């Protein structure tokens with residue numbers, strides 16, 4: 001890999017009391033790639049991406065975006081820098097509508113006096129945009145865009161969260177288990193969307209426990225184990241059972257995969 | 262499922278091959294036999310204010326019956342009197358609603374209102390400052406009080422209940438120390454700072470007396486309704502009350518937002534303080550002793566969820582009116598006003614039960 005990473009982290013440490021969630025973790029995401037992150041439950045995958053997206057502040061370590069050191073004090077900081085994240089918990093407000101949720105923090109205001117001085121929201125413009133993004137995802141089973149999110153099924157909620165990230169991410173999109181609750185058809189749509197986003201040149205971090213999905217779309221696979229990056233492998237060179245063996249500690253990864261890390 | 266062989270990558274899984282021919286129509290479900298209770302639950306989920314509106318309409322109708330109040334209730338004069346009686350608690354309830362929508366509670370609104378009114382009176386009357394200066398100082402106290410609450414909630418991360426219980430005592434003690442527990446008399450206000458009593462003035466429409474205070478209350482609710490429903494700020498208030506952590510992850514600076522909400526509530530408390538001087542005529546450090554609970558009562562009866570994030574700001578207006586209508590109606594019907602207290606108690610329990618039920622609504 002000759003290019004410089006777009007998002008790079010070194011020596012991240014995050015402790016929660018006596019639990020160490022990140023133990024000297026490194027991370028590299030290269031421009032235009034799909035990087036899968038795999039690891040056992042509790043390996044620290046979510047903690048890693050939360051550190052990258054400003055949702056948690058690390059105790060030690062450094063993060064660079066496009067070569068410049070960054071410290072995000074909140075998710076808003078990362079979002080303003082163009083990093084969009086679908087959290088495992090989805091980060092949706094249940095009582096708010098689908099539209100409100102998609103536009104939280106970046107609402108569109110009416111043009112002219114009403115918008116400028118009275119800060120009136122342009123609900124129509126937001127509805128149109130939201131509907132378009134949801135149909136791109138094939139989430140047509142949503143009947144009413146003004147429906148409260150709590151009246152959606154788990155998969156539909158995940159779809160809303162993914163659509164939000166895909167619609168607004170400009171530099172990096174991070175997806176923490178985006179297909180965990182999705183049906184076969186909807187998972188396929190998300191995978192297509194991921195590839196679509198990559199073809200727009202935006203790199204993606206995909207956390208998933210679904211090995212077939214990982215091996216299908218990933219350019220590289222970051223194996224996370226016990227709070228740190230164990231190795232990075234190319235899905236063309238290893239089988240799924242190799243990856244699972246590395247991840248669970250059943251097998252030592254080869255030296256070149258560890259050094260590539 | 263077998264492993265992908267080295268070097269070759271499939272696109273999709275075999276069992277997905279039929280997806281290309283799948284149905285692309287928007288799902289359309291026939292809404293046939295949804296049960297009556299289900300329908301009610303869904304309607305209330307969309308319109309939590311419906312219950313207080315129905316209670317209000319029903320109580321007005323009942324008290325208007327000739328055999329109940331002999332026509333004394335349904336007069337322009339009496340209805341406008343009810344509006345006057347609820348105006349101060351109504352405005353306070355609007356401030357309370359903002360805090361409760363963020364899943365907090367403010368036990369200090371009543372004390373802060375008196376504190377602010379006392380500062381307006383002391384500076385305007387005792388110190389002889391111009392009325393507008395007195396008002397500004399009163400509003401500084403009100404907004405500052407809100408800010409203090411907000412800072413303890415967001416910076417020290419204390420529960421709003423505890424913070425405002427503490428500031429309730431603190432505000433009360435300061436205002437009593439300032440006044441020596443003496444009232445500021447109506448004559449002195451008239452002589453030194455009559456402008457502070459402006460909201461007691463009224464327009465007569467037939468036998469109805471519409472005070473400026475009542476108009477102010479309606480304006481406060483109208484403006485807050487606009488802010489909560491038509492601006493991003495308002496949507497963020499709901500988002501924070503709904504799930505603060507999700508709101509933070511979605512990119513809202515929740516602590517900064519909360520500070521603005523507490524200051525906004527303080528501003529509304531300042532408005533209530535000014536209006537209260539006109540309503541009462543004098544400024545007593547011991548007035549409105551039950552205002553905190555009454556404002557919470559109006560909010561709860563008005564269908565705003567005590568757990569935050571749900572309900573309309575117009576609900577508390579109806580909630581305050583319900584209390585006023587019960588009080589007036591029972592008195593005119595010659596019944597003991599304790600029956601009003603009795604009824605309000607049941608309404609609170611009913612309102613919270615309905616809120617819990619609405620929350621269980623699902624797809």
Ligand SMILES: Nc1ncnc2c1ncn2[C@@H]1O[C@H](COP(=O)(O)OP(=O)(O)OP(=O)(O)O)[C@@H](O)[C@H]1O
Nearest residue numbers: 016019020021039040041042043044045046047048
């Ligand atoms: N807020 C927290 N407080 C305390 N401990 C935490 C917190 N968040 C994570 N941890 C701990 O950090 C470790 C890593 O958790 P993390 O959520 O990053 O794992 P994960 O790899 O995403 O797991 P999964 O596959 O189950 O999502 C776990 O042991 C977890 O208990």
Ligand SMILES: [Mg+2]
Nearest residue numbers: 045046047088
């Ligand atoms: Mg996780």
